[in-house]
Amino acid sequence: MWGAHWTIQLEKQGMPGVFIVDEPFKADVQITCDKEGMSLLRRVVVPHPCGEVSDEKLPEIIPQLIHALTARLTDEERSPRARKVEKPARVVFKGTLEEVNQFFYKRGWTDGLPILPPTEERVQEMLKGTSHSPEEIVTTNMLPESCTVTVEKVATVGVMAGCEPKYMPVLLSIVEAFASDPFSSSVRSTTSFSFAVIVNGPIARQIGMNSGMNALGSGTGNKANATIGRFLRMAIICLGGSRTGLNDMSSAGSPSKYSFAFAENEEKSPWEPFHVSRGYRPDESVVTVMSGGWSHSGPFGYVDLNQIAKTITTYELPTGVLIIMDPMSARKVLAEGYSKQEAEEHIWSKATKTVAEFKADFFYAWFIEPVLRGKPWHGAKPLWPAHYLDLPPDEMVQIFPRDHVKIVVVGGETNPFTQVWQMARPSSVMVDKWK
Amino acid sequence: MGKEGLNVDVQFTVLNPSGLMREAEPIPLAPRISTLADKVVYCISQHVGGADTFLKKVADALPHYAPGVKAIYKRKATAYMTDDPDLWDEIKKEADAVIYGCGA
Numbered sequence: 103m104w105g106a107h108w109t110i111q112l113e114k115q116g117m118p119g120v121f122i123v124d125e126p127f128k129a130d131v132q133i134t135c136d137k138e139g140m141s142l143l144r145r146v147v148v149p150h151p152c153g154e155v156s157d158e159k160l161p162e163i164i165p166q167l168i169h170a171l172t173a174r175l176t177d178e179e180r181s182p183r184a185r186k187v188e189k190p191a192r193v194v195f196k197g198t199l200e201e202v203n204q205f206f207y208k209r210g211w212t213d214g215l216p217i218l219p220p221t222e223e224r225v226q227e228m229l230k231g232t233s234h235s236p237e238e239i240v241t242t243n244m245l246p247e248s249c250t251v252t253v254e255k256v257a258t259v260g261v262m263a264g265c266e267p268k269y270m271p272v273l274l275s276i277v278e279a280f281a282s283d284p285f286s287s288s289v290r291s292t293t294s295f296s297f298a299v300i301v302n303g304p305i306a307r308q309i310g311m312n313s314g315m316n317a318l319g320s321g322t323g324n325k326a327n328a329t330i331g332r333f334l335r336m337a338i339i340c341l342g343g344s345r346t347g348l349n350d351m352s353s354a355g356s357p358s359k360y361s362f363a364f365a366e367n368e369e370k371s372p373w374e375p376f377h378v379s380r381g382y383r384p385d386e387s388v389v390t391v392m393s394g395g396w397s398h399s400g401p402f403g404y405v406d407l408n409q410i411a412k413t414i415t416t417y418e419l420p421t422g423v424l425i426i427m428d429p430m431s432a433r434k435v436l437a438e439g440y441s442k443q444e445a446e447e448h449i450w451s452k453a454t455k456t457v458a459e460f461k462a463d464f465f466y467a468w469f470i471e472p473v474l475r476g477k478p479w480h481g482a483k484p485l486w487p488a489h490y491l492d493l494p495p496d497e498m499v500q501i502f503p504r505d506h507v508k509i510v511v512v513g514g515e516t517n518p519f520t521q522v523w524q525m526a527r528p529s530s531v532m533v534d535k536w537k
Numbered sequence: 538m539g540k541e542g543l544n545v546d547v548q549f550t551v552l553n554p555s556g557l558m559r560e561a562e563p564i565p566l567a568p569r570i571s572t573l574a575d576k577v578v579y580c581i582s583q584h585v586g587g588a589d590t591f592l593k594k595v596a597d598a599l600p601h602y603a604p605g606v607k608a609i610y611k612r613k614a615t616a617y618m619t620d621d622p623d624l625w626d627e628i629k630k631e632a633d634a635v636i637y638g639c640g641a
Contacts, residue, residue, distance in 0.1 A: 104618045105583050109637045110564070117628060118567045122595075122638025124586060139561035152639035153587010160594065164602045167595065171578070171634045172569055182563035194553040202549050211554055219549035242559075249556025258554045287618040341556035468584055469616045477615040 103127075103290060103349070106134045110143055119143075120170035124150035129348045130290065137247060142179050144170040193222075206262075210345050213335050213360060217262040228257035231270030232536055240274055241281035246289045246350070247343035251277060259340050263333040268309045269326060272301060274536035275389040276334050277341070284480040284527040288393045289338060294352040296395030298424060298525050299334055299363035300510060302377035303387030305533050306365035313367035315514025318426070318521075331361030334391070358395045358523075364512055370429035371511035373442035379508075380530055387533035392424060394525035401519035405431035407445060411452035414522055415501060419465040421485065422506035422526030425449070428513030431520050442509050450500055450507040458495035480527070574605035576633040581624070582610070583617040588639040595636060 109121040123131050123145050135143045146166045148155055155163070195205045202219045206212050218224070229236055236254035244251045253274065260273050276299055288295040301311055311326045320328065338344045346352070352359070368375045368384075377388040397417045402410055405427065414423050425446075427435070435445050463470060473479050474491050485503035493499065506526060513519065570576055578599060582592040589612060596610035609632075615621040617640070628635060 105637055105640055108583070108613075108621075109635065112625065112628065112635055112637075113567045114564055115625075115629060116567045117632065117635055118569050119635040119637060122591070122636065124640050127640060137559060137561055139564040140566070141563075142566065144566065148591070148639060151586040152591040153589070155591055155594075157594070160598050164595065164598050167599075167636055168573060168603050171636070172571060172573060175566055175569060179566045182565060184563050185561065187558045187560040189557065190553045190555050192553055193550055196548055196550045198545055198548060200545070202551055209555075219551045220554060221549050221551055225552055244556050247556075247558060249558055251556045254552075255554065255556060258552050262554060336554075340554040343556060343558065467589075472615045472619070475614065477619060477621070479616055479619055 103130050103134045104287070106131045106143060106145070107138065110135070110138050110140045113140060113143065118171050120167055121145040122152065122167075123147050124152055126150050127351065130351060133247065133349055136185055139185075140182070141185060142182060146170060211262075211340050213332065213339060215332075215360075217336075218264055220258040220261040224261045225254065225257050228260050228265070228267050228270060229254065231257075231267035232274060234274070234536065240277050243281040244277065244342040245281065245286055245338065249342055251341045255341055256337070259336050260333055262340070263336045264325070264329040265333055266309070266326075266329075269330055269333075271533045271536040272305060272309065272330055272389055273333055275531040275533045276330070276391060277337055278536075279389055279391040279529045279531040280334065280337070282391075282529040284529065285391075285393050287480075289342070289344065290349045290351060292351045292353050294354055294356045294359070294396050295393055296356050296358035296362055297334055298358075298392045298395065298523065299331060300376055300390045300392070301330075301363065301365045301387075302368065302375050302382070302390070303533070304385065305387035306368075311363075311365035313365035313512055314370075315516060317364040317367075317512050317514070318362070327363050327365070328361050331363030334363070335359055335361065356395055358398075362395070367429055367511050367513060370515065372429070372433050372436045373509075373511065376508070376510045377530065379442065380528065382530070382532070388530050389533055390528050390530040392525040392528050394422065394424070395523060397524035398521065400521040401517075402431075402522070404518050405434055405520050407435065407440075407448050408452055410520065410522060411449045414449070415453050415455055417524050418463055419469060420453075420463075420501045422502065422508070422524070424523045424525035425507065425509045426512050426521040426523065427509055428515060428517065428519050429511055430513075430515050430518035432509075432511045434518055446507045446509055450502055450504060453500060453502055453507070454498045455501050456495060457490060457493045457497045457499055460490070460499055460501055570633055573599075573603035573634070576605075577607045577609065577631055578634045578636060579628055579632040580608055580610050580636045582612045582638065583640060584612055585617055585640045591639055592636070
C-alpha cells in the first residue's frame with residue numbers, strides 16, 4: 103500500500119513511475135490506487151518475496167518495467183474517469199436470522215462469528231446510549247480505508263457485536279481513538295497486529311466492565327469486555343473496510359484480533375490508574391487503544407521484574423510493552439519499594455542486548471535504523487538514542503524506547519501472575535463528551 | 538435445540554454497517570519518456586521483503602535492456618510508511634523516471 107502511495111505522489115509531481123508489486127498484494131495495491139485517484143498506476147507484478155526472485159526471471163520482468171516507463175499513455179491514463187463511490191443504501195437486506203448472517207458473511211461484514219441483525223429498532227435503541235445525533239460524523243478517517251463514519255454506523259456495528267446501549271459512549275470513543283495515523287500501517291500489516299482497548303475511570307464500573315477475574319477472558323460476566331472488544335474488530339472490518347487477503351495481510355493472525363478490551367482494576371491497584379499516569383484526572387473516563395499484540399509472555403509468578411525484562415528482550419521490533427499485572431503482583435512490587443514508574447523504569451533499564459544483537463533484529467533495517475538516523479516514525483519523537491549507531495558491537499543497550507514500558511493492573515487475585523504484551527502507540531480519548 | 542424451539546421464520550430488515558469510502562479526484566499519470574537512452578532512472582527500494590536485493594538486481598540489469606540508461610539504486614531512508622522529503626527532492630532534481638518496489 104505504502105509503496106504505491108509514494109509512487110503516486112511522485113507521479114502527481116510529473117515523475118513517470120512504475121511500482122513493483124509482490125503477487126499477494128495486488129488487490130491491496132489496487133485499493134490504494136483507487137482510493138488515491140490513480141486507479142491505473144502502472145505496475146509490474148513479481149513473485150513473492152521479491153528478494154528471492156531468481157535472475158532467470160529478469161528477462162521477463164525488466165522489459166515490462168521499461169514498457170511501463172516509455173509506452174505512450176492511453177486516453178484513459180491521460181484523462182481518467184472518476185471512480186464512482188456509491189452511497190450505500192441504508193437498508194440492505196431482509197431475511198431470517200440465518201439468511202441475514204449468510205448475507206453478512208458474503209459481504210465480508212463479520213469477524214467470523216455470527217452477528218446480531220442490526221434492525222432499525224435495535225439500532226434506535228442503541229442510539230439512546232448517546233445524546234449525539236445519528237448523522238453526526240465521528241471520524242473521516244476510519245482505518246484501514248479512511249472511511250467516514252457516523253454515530254448511527256457505530257450504533258449499527260455495536261448491535262452486530264452484541265453491545266448494549268449504555269456502551270455507546272465507549273464505542274464512539276474507541277472509533278475516535280482508533281482513527282489515528284499511527285495505526286494506519288499496523289491495521290493492514292503482515293505482522294498480525296491486534297489492538298488493546300483499556301477503559302479507565304467511572305464509566306468502566308457504570309457499564310459493567312470486568313477488571314478482575316478473567317477480565318481478558320471469556321464468560322458471562324464479561325459481556326461488556328467481550329462485546330466492546332469485538333466491536334473494535336467489527337468496526338475495522340465494517341466501518342473501515344478491512345478484508346483478509348485484500349488489505350488485512352496478517353501472516354498467521356492472532357486470537358487477540360477477535361476481542362481485547364478490559365478495564366483496569368483501579369480499586370485493587372496500589373498505584374495511580376493508567377489514565378492518570380497519562381495526564382487525566384482520576385474521575386475522568388478514558389478509553390485508550392494500543393497497537394501490537396504479536397508477542398505475548400507470562401505468567402511470571404511472583405513477578406520478578408528482572409525476569410520480565412529478560413523475557414521481553416526476545417521481542418522483535420521493541421517499540422513498547424504493556425505489562426498486565428494482577429493486584430497481588432502489584433502489591434508485591436510495591437512492597438519491594440517500587441512505585442509504578444520505578445517498576446516500569448527498572449524493567450526498561452534491564453531489558454538490554456548488545457548493540458550487535460539489537461542490530462540483528464529482523465526489523466532493524468526497516469524501522470529502527472531510519473529512526474536512529476533521525477528520521478521520524480509516525481511523527482513520534484525519537485524512540486531510540488541516536489548514539490546507538492556509534493557504539494561498539496559488544497556494548498549493552500536498552501532495547502525499548504524509554505517510557506514505552508507500561509504497567510496496567512488487572513486481575514482477580516487468584517495468583518500473583520503477570521502477562522506482558524507487545525503493545526505501543528497509546529491513543530486516548532475522553533469518554534464523557536460522547537455521552 | 539431443534540427447529541421447533543426457534544421461530545426460524547422471523548424476518549429481520551437490517552441496516553448497512555459499512556463506512557463511506559472517499560471519492561477520489563481522478564489523477565492522470567505523468568507523461569512517459571519515449572526512451573530510456575541517456576535518461577536517469579532511480580530504482581528505489583522501500584526495503585521490505587528483500588526489496589534491497591531485488592532493486593539492486595534491477596538497477597544492475599536495466600542498462601543491458603536499455604542501452605544508455607543510467608540506473609541508480611537508492612534505498613528509502615525512512616520506514617516504508619514514513620515520508621522521505623529529501624529523497625523526493627533528489628528525485629525531482631536528478632531523475633527522469635522511477636522504479637519503486639517491492640511489496641505493497
